[in-house]
Amino acid sequence: MSLSTQDKPIALITGVSRPTGLGLETARQLGHKGFRVLITARDLSKVEALAKSLKSEGIDVTAASLDVTSDTSVDALCKMVSDTFGKLDVLINNANSVYDAGVKTLSTDFEVVHQALETTLFGAWRMCKAFVPLLRKSSQARIVNLGSGAGTFADGFWGLGHNTQGVPAYGIAKNSIHALTAKLAFELADSGILVNAVCPGFVATYEGTEAMGARPIPDGAKGIVWAATLPPDGPNGGLFRDGEPIGW
Ligand SMILES: NC(=O)c1ccc[n+]([C@@H]2O[C@H](COP(=O)([O-])OP(=O)(O)OC[C@H]3O[C@@H](n4cnc5c(N)ncnc54)[C@H](OP(=O)(O)O)[C@@H]3O)[C@@H](O)[C@H]2O)c1
Incomplete structure (x- = not known):
């Protein structure tokens, strides 16, 4: 239908x-499921080129x-979404700016830490503050961070206490978006927004x-799409991989 x-x-x-980001593939999979996808990036020419490729696949983008x-950029987009669509159904906070491999926690540059937190934590938080009023207008709203x-304590290989690549700014920023997820899920529990x-x-x-063992992009995006399309009785406030809960 x-x-x-x-x-x-x-x-x-x-x-x-x-073109090889998870954001594009997530948009593609949601588009093929009947979503109208609003893809965004700092550089308009880059995201417009990607939109063109999705359009050629028949996706409403x-x-x-x-x-x-x-704030200015987020508020402008929020106004555009409100004026054009009057609501939002799914918000996917996918942006990331730092992967500080090879860096140690005590030798890190605070500029890099700030950059990571500005994008991952404050960026997602700012998006939620701006867009929750529009998500409340949807009967099936979902936020996926x-x-x-x-960014977990639980992962025995990549986790905060184990990661041999270092990534202190990335790991701590990802830990903070997990915390944001738990706080928001708790506070929005009665809203229907998962x-x-x-x-x-x-x-x-x-x-x-x-070559280092990374999985294909479509496989990685599937779990994002799963969280974006949860049924009303789906989980709220968890961390998942491939639709299965994983330890924080
Ligand atoms: N790939 C993996 O193995 C993996 C594993 C675990 C988690 N993740 C997470 O999954 C997400 C997607 O991964 P990926 O590898 O496809 O992503 P990515 O390339 O690391 O980041 C996604 C995009 O965020 C954009 N970005 C940076 N700063 C921004 C800002 N201030 N405002 C808006 N956009 C901004 C970047 O675009 P520009 O710099 O061009 O603006 C980039 O294309 C990320 O959050 C990543 O941390 C990925």
């Missing part, structure tokens, strides 16, 4: 600037510029990572 334009659920995804670290095993964090696993979004 094909949905009319008016009935189509709308999914907004942050950080969609790369809109591209917009968005810097999640800027891109977390990571690297808020979950997803770790996509180790995904081949950068050249050379496949």
